[in-house]
Amino acid sequence: MLPSFRQRKLVRDLLESGKIGQDYLVAGWVDTIRIHGNIIFIIVRDRSSKMQIVVKKNVSEEAWKTAREISPEYVIAVKGKLVESKAALGGREIVATKVWIISESDALPIDIRDYTKTSLSKRLDWRFLDTRNPRNYLIFRVKAIMAEAARRWFIDNDFTEIFTSKIVGAATEGGAEVFSIIYFDKPAFLAQSPQLYKQMGVICGFEKVFEIGPVFRAEPHHTTRHLTEYTSVDFEMGYIDGYDDVMDVVESVVVSMIKEAIKKHKHEVEEYFPNALLDLPKSIPRITIREAYMLLKNANVSIEWGDDLSSESERKLGEIIEKEYGSPMVFVTEYPWQVRPFYTMRKEDEPFWTYSFDFLVRGLEVATGGQREHRYELLLKQVEEKGLNPRNFEWYLRMFRYGAPPHGGAGIGLERVVMQFLGVSNIREVRLLPRDPERLYP
Numbered sequence: 001m002l003p004s005f006r007q008r009k010l011v012r013d014l015l016e017s018g019k020i021g022q023d024y025l026v027a028g029w030v031d032t033i034r035i036h037g038n039i040i041f042i043i044v045r046d047r048s049s050k051m052q053i054v055v056k057k058n059v060s061e062e063a064w065k066t067a068r069e070i071s072p073e074y075v076i077a078v079k080g081k082l083v084e085s086k087a088a089l090g091g092r093e094i095v096a097t098k099v100w101i102i103s104e105s106d107a108l109p110i111d112i113r114d115y116t117k118t119s120l121s122k123r124l125d126w127r128f129l130d131t132r133n134p135r136n137y138l139i140f141r142v143k144a145i146m147a148e149a150a151r152r153w154f155i156d157n158d159f160t161e162i163f164t165s166k167i168v169g170a171a172t173e174g175g176a177e178v179f180s181i182i183y184f185d186k187p188a189f190l191a192q193s194p195q196l197y198k199q200m201g202v203i204c205g206f207e208k209v210f211e212i213g214p215v216f217r218a219e220p221h222h223t224t225r226h227l228t229e230y231t232s233v234d235f236e237m238g239y240i241d242g243y244d245d246v247m248d249v250v251e252s253v254v255v256s257m258i259k260e261a262i263k264k265h266k267h268e269v270e271e272y273f274p275n276a277l278l279d280l281p282k283s284i285p286r287i288t289i290r291e292a293y294m295l296l297k298n299a300n301v302s303i304e305w306g307d308d309l310s311s312e313s314e315r316k317l318g319e320i321i322e323k324e325y326g327s328p329m330v331f332v333t334e335y336p337w338q339v340r341p342f343y344t345m346r347k348e349d350e351p352f353w354t355y356s357f358d359f360l361v362r363g364l365e366v367a368t369g370g371q372r373e374h375r376y377e378l379l380l381k382q383v384e385e386k387g388l389n390p391r392n393f394e395w396y397l398r399m400f401r402y403g404a405p406p407h408g409g410a411g412i413g414l415e416r417v418v419m420q421f422l423g424v425s426n427i428r429e430v431r432l433l434p435r436d437p438e439r440l441y442p
Contacts, residue, residue: 012048073105149260198236236409275423318363369410
């Protein structure tokens with residue numbers, strides 16, 4: 001008969017505050033097992049930590065016989081006395097009086113103790129096993145903390161959380177990087193971003209809105225920094241004086257995300273991710289893209305005036321900013337109109353440039369945003385200038401005929417922030433079930 005899991009205690013709680021000499025029930029996966037005659041040592045792993053279990057024949061022959069049948073990754077439950085032990089993990093262990101085998105395990109297809117022995121592609125094929133490795137599990141604990149920190153920041157600063165449709169009738173930002181679907185008998189798309197709906201939220205009268213949700217990009221990239229589905233932390237805010245107000249929010253949100261991850265998981269991050277970004281800059285520089293062009297040119301990086309920054313240009317710019325400003329982060333502002341979406345506000349005196357920005361962390365763009373054009377006639381003109389059909393955006397454009405305040409916002413890539421914070425080299429590692437041009441399962 002199986003034990004009641006209502007009595008179960010997490011390993012972490014026993015290591016931190018369990019009472020020595022008291023009986024406890026723990027349950028988890030078998031990490032390792034060593035049999036030494038009449039004594040068996042089992043390392044049990046649950047979501048919180050690992051603990052050594054000692055099964056002695058002279059304490060419980062029944063438990064000892066059961067333990068002899070156990071193999072790695074079996075799910076077991078153990079009841080026994082908590083004792084101190086200098087040789088055990090955390091200085092404590094359980095001397096078992098009862099052992100239950102809950103579920104058996106086949107031989108493992110990947111090495112989950114040393115993840116470096118298995119290719120990332122194969123690890124992703126066996127993701128449910130891969131994340132049993134404490135290092136890989138930590139990635140998603142950090143990610144969850146960061147999402148929670150972002151949500152808390154927006155709530156504390158009077159933003160309303162919204163939940164927008166991911167099935168749309170027109171490509172959010174134009175272009176061909178959309179997934180087409182059939183919506184009953186009509187053509188439709190998966191949303192590239194909640195951009196148009198965020199602006200609707202402002203014009204609805206909510207004024208300040210945010211959303212944390214999936215976005216889809218049909219980009220045929222095979223890089224370590226692109227996914228076809230990712231989580232975006234989006235916000236939009238009305239009554240702004242300029243796009244500096246938007247950058248202030250991006251800076252506060254991202255810094256809050258990183259600080260909370262450090263607060264909750266600093267020691268574990270230091271153990272598993274030696275390249276993690278644990279020292280935040282005192283200030284984050286803001287430079288125009290024209291200044292970025294000059295810095296790159298001086299570093300012998302070839303880039304055309306008016307072009308977007310390539311991945312390699314961003315990486316090199318990150319190195320330059322780190323060296324010259326002592327900051328692993330930088331805002332690059334005033335991107336050219338030709339590389340920005342139709343809704344971006346252009347500079348009044350220099351329409352070639354825009355009130356927009358990218359936010360780079362360690363040489364990778366993790367956020368994009370800016371001020372939006374809120375004047376109907378100018379917005380309609382910009383839609384046409386981008387070669388888009390105004391009829392496809394009729395529902396969106398008409399909002400601006402009924403009173404739209406100056407507004408702006410940004411989208412922050414959650415996976416990219418996690419990736420750059422931890423110093424992970426491939427973004428697929430920080431997505432539980434990554435999607436790219438080749439991967440659709442599991």
